[in-house]
Amino acid sequence: MADGPTITTIAERAGVSIASVSRVLNGLPTRQETVRKVMAAAEELGYVRNAVARSLKSRRTHQIAFAMADIGNPAYLAMLRQIQPVLKAAGYRLVLHSTDAVVADEIDVLHSLGERYVDGLIMSPLRVTRRHLDMLAAARAPVVIIGSVPEGTPVDNVRADSRTGVQLAVRHLYGLGRRTIGMVNGPTDTVPGAARGAAYREALEELGLPYDEDLVEIGDFYRAEGGRAVAALLRRRPDVDALMCANDLIALGALDVLRAAGRRVPQDVAVVGMDDTDLAAASWPSLTSVSLGSAERGKAAAELLLDRLKNGDREPRRVTVPPRLAVRASTTGEEPAPLPPPGAERGRP
Amino acid sequence: MADGPTITTIAERAGVSIASVSRVLNGLPTRQETVRKVMAAAEELGYVRNAVARSLKSRRTHQIAFAMADIGNPAYLAMLRQIQPVLKAAGYRLVLHSTDAVVADEIDVLHSLGERYVDGLIMSPLRVTRRHLDMLAAARAPVVIIGSVPEGTPVDNVRADSRTGVQLAVRHLYGLGRRTIGMVNGPTDTVPGAARGAAYREALEELGLPYDEDLVEIGDFYRAEGGRAVAALLRRRPDVDALMCANDLIALGALDVLRAAGRRVPQDVAVVGMDDTDLAAASWPSLTSVSLGSAERGKAAAELLLDRLKNGDREPRRVTVPPRLAVRASTTGEEPAPLPPPGAERGRP
DNA sequence: GCGCACATCGTAAACGTTTACAGGAAGATG
DNA sequence: CATCTTCCTGTAAACGTTTACGATGTGCGC
Numbered sequence: 139m140a141d142g143p144t145i146t147t148i149a150e151r152a153g154v155s156i157a158s159v160s161r162v163l164n165g166l167p168t169r170q171e172t173v174r175k176v177m178a179a180a181e182e183l184g185y186v187r188n189a190v191a192r193s194l195k196s197r198r199t200h201q202i203a204f205a206m207a208d209i210g211n212p213a214y215l216a217m218l219r220q221i222q223p224v225l226k227a228a229g230y231r232l233v234l235h236s237t238d239a240v241v242a243d244e245i246d247v248l249h250s251l252g253e254r255y256v257d258g259l260i261m262s263p264l265r266v267t268r269r270h271l272d273m274l275a276a277a278r279a280p281v282v283i284i285g286s287v288p289e290g291t292p293v294d295n296v297r298a299d300s301r302t303g304v305q306l307a308v309r310h311l312y313g314l315g316r317r318t319i320g321m322v323n324g325p326t327d328t329v330p331g332a333a334r335g336a337a338y339r340e341a342l343e344e345l346g347l348p349y350d351e352d353l354v355e356i357g358d359f360y361r362a363e364g365g366r367a368v369a370a371l372l373r374r375r376p377d378v379d380a381l382m383c384a385n386d387l388i389a390l391g392a393l394d395v396l397r398a399a400g401r402r403v404p405q406d407v408a409v410v411g412m413d414d415t416d417l418a419a420a421s422w423p424s425l426t427s428v429s430l431g432s433a434e435r436g437k438a439a440a441e442l443l444l445d446r447l448k449n450g451d452r453e454p455r456r457v458t459v460p461p462r463l464a465v466r467a468s469t470t471g472e473e474p475a476p477l478p479p480p481g482a483e484r485g486r487p
Numbered sequence: 488m489a490d491g492p493t494i495t496t497i498a499e500r501a502g503v504s505i506a507s508v509s510r511v512l513n514g515l516p517t518r519q520e521t522v523r524k525v526m527a528a529a530e531e532l533g534y535v536r537n538a539v540a541r542s543l544k545s546r547r548t549h550q551i552a553f554a555m556a557d558i559g560n561p562a563y564l565a566m567l568r569q570i571q572p573v574l575k576a577a578g579y580r581l582v583l584h585s586t587d588a589v590v591a592d593e594i595d596v597l598h599s600l601g602e603r604y605v606d607g608l609i610m611s612p613l614r615v616t617r618r619h620l621d622m623l624a625a626a627r628a629p630v631v632i633i634g635s636v637p638e639g640t641p642v643d644n645v646r647a648d649s650r651t652g653v654q655l656a657v658r659h660l661y662g663l664g665r666r667t668i669g670m671v672n673g674p675t676d677t678v679p680g681a682a683r684g685a686a687y688r689e690a691l692e693e694l695g696l697p698y699d700e701d702l703v704e705i706g707d708f709y710r711a712e713g714g715r716a717v718a719a720l721l722r723r724r725p726d727v728d729a730l731m732c733a734n735d736l737i738a739l740g741a742l743d744v745l746r747a748a749g750r751r752v753p754q755d756v757a758v759v760g761m762d763d764t765d766l767a768a769a770s771w772p773s774l775t776s777v778s779l780g781s782a783e784r785g786k787a788a789a790e791l792l793l794d795r796l797k798n799g800d801r802e803p804r805r806v807t808v809p810p811r812l813a814v815r816a817s818t819t820g821e822e823p824a825p826l827p828p829p830g831a832e833r834g835r836p
Numbered sequence: 837g838c839g840c841a842c843a844t845c846g847t848a849a850a851c852g853t854t855t856a857c858a859g860g861a862a863g864a865t866g
Numbered sequence: 867c868a869t870c871t872t873c874c875t876g877t878a879a880a881c882g883t884t885t886a887c888g889a890t891g892t893g894c895g896c
Contacts, residue, residue, distance in 0.1 A: 145852070154876085155852085186598065186627070189602035190539060190543045190852080191854090194881050195855085195881050197854080220745065223585070231604070233584045255550075354849080390769055421769045421770065422773065423770065504847075505883085506848095539881085540851090540883080540884090541848095543881090544884045
């Protein structure tokens with residue numbers, strides 16, 4: 139693992155100056171003979187350009203950071219899967235940060251833009267605080283936010299339309315005859331939590347259903363937490379006949395708890411998830427889920443950022459991705475009640 | 488987004504030399520008064536160290552690359568989830584490459600180590616070719632391979648024990664009375680494919696069951712492909728009573744096809760997956776699956792690499808992670824046949 | 837008052853590139 | 867043949883750090 143060759147090594151071997159080597163390597167006009175010599179030397183030495191030195195001089199790292207709240211969440215994963223190829227095709231590397239949705243970590247990432255190790259950042263914060271906005275305004279590199287930011291914030295941003303998404307789901311449940319529709323939400327101090335909670339309320343009102351706080355339970359965006367929240371809601375309102383869950387993980391938790399409680403899905407309680415992740419199609423029963431277009435949002439974010447890197451001072455843009463409802467068995471399943479869990483699942487006959 | 492301050496700016500403002508600024512920022516012994524002045528200036532200017540310049544000088548980027556075959560595969564994702572926090576805790580950033588299991592892309596990644604934009608690489612190649620080995624030998628930065636490499640290859644490597652894993656599964660099926668155990672594999676020119684195929688054969692022999700090529704079908708490591716392979720196998724051997732699938736996605740495909748064919752799982756056909764991903768627990772019925780310890784392997788790989796970065800010329804190490812069998816409903820479920828899929832399952836609005 | 841040890845600092849080189857600039861050679865033009 | 871272009875090349879500076887080295891100043895012992 140000896141020290142690799144540099145353009146100086148090549149220059150010596152080819153008998154030219156380092157400037158010529160650089161020009162040849164960058165395809166600038168050069169005499170044919172020189173090109174040949176330099177190429178030959180580079181080939182023999184197995185030369186590879188030093189990206190760090192190059193970045194220092196050119197002030198471009200060809201790296202873009204993606205700060206995701208939670209690697210475990212398939213919705214962010216769907217974004218990542220789209221972001222990666224778009225960046226790769228444009229010649230950028232992807233630096234991955236996981237912030238665990240901790241504000242301090244997100245601020246850290248924004249702050250670290252000052253280190254200039256990336257040309258730009260795609261970030262998907264769960265909540266947007268005053269500090270976020272301050273840091274965004276002072277950010278030393280272009281940032282694209284996936285999620286909602288206050289009106290007028292001068293930053294490119296890609297948002298889902300969870301309002302319409304929740305509306306789609308609630309209407310679907312209403313159309314199936316459900317009238318006691320509960321909501322299991324994540325923390326309402328998060329952007330998605332707040333939006334989904336409000337949208338649920340609106341959707342009910344639009345349909346002329348009463349909004350009842352007893353039908354709303356706040357947990358967190360994880361399976362176990364979601365399950366706990368559902369259990370609490372069930373104790374309070376055993377008559378609930380449908381559950382709008384703020385994401386698929388919560389919905390899976392709901393399925394767990396409903397099964398354990400002997401409630402049939404969808405006959406007794408219909409369940410709708412959100413994000414339409416892989417888990418929704420694979421779950422038991424398969425989960426009706428609102429797709430908020432995570433994949434499309436990821437792609438759009440990457441494209442926005444690339445565009446901004448080309449064209450630094452265009453107006454900030456906002457892209458909104460429309461939701462879709464993927465209807466599956468957890469709302470329209472026609473088979474008889476799912477039976478108690480198979481013995482091995484949790485030790486029951 | 489004006490040009491940020493550099494140590495030169497600070498030096499001017501504090502009335503000291505850039506050397507002093509650097510010393511203060513790096514905590515080298517300096518007079519108290521100087522420290523104060525420099526810190527004050529840095530603070531006022533909102534100075535952040537330029538990581539690129541720092542890397543150029545120090546020959547350390549504090550970045551580590553992870554080249555995963557397929558972002559969509561939850562097994563790799565499980566590795567990623569473990570790798571990320573380990574690196575972060577050690578002060579390294581994570582650069583993510585997705586190679587789509589294309590050899591040329593993997594070679595590219597190895598080659599790009601010469602650009603010195605990372606201090607090391609964790610790679611999980613699906614197949615290891617001659618070129619891989621050549622590039623590994625010539626790699627300009629430490630590499631840890633997740634997966635098997637030929638005996639004696641001088642490289643840190645973390646492997647699963649799929650042989651024992653398959654054995655666990657086949658014995659489990661045998662113990663449940665299954666005697667016509669099929670295998671649905673991915674391409675056998677991949678390392679896991681070859682290993683799992685061979686292990687299946689060995690496990691049968693160990694149990695005194697005949698090895699029958701008709702019971703083996705090769706597809707690819709994806710859900711749809713797995714389904715197709717199972718369909719083919721079923722046509723050839725309708726009497727099969729158990730399926731050993733080379734990963735969970737294949738097993739999900741198997742469930743799809745078995746359901747469509749009216750076969751009950753596990754009564755008619757027991758199904759075992761591999762990798763024990765989130766999907767296994769969420770699927771319908773839940774999937775018995777061999778965990779090859781993806782998470783542990785990711786963690787081990789990250790730790791091996793960090794250790795190697797500290798101690799460049801210790802002996803190459805090999806870590807083998809033991810498999811576990813997660814038993815679920817697809818082999819031991821006792822409920823009556825799952826019914827045909829609900830109508831809505833694949834009709835989307 | 838001299839010499840020495842020590843602490844602190846500034847100068848300058850280095851990391852590996854890219855690139856502005858100027859110089860030289862060759863060809864075109866008078 | 868002198869001059870002007872044109873093309874190609876080399877010199878050197880720059881990007882923002884870290885760090886070896888030598889210079890300076892201070893305090894102390896004699």
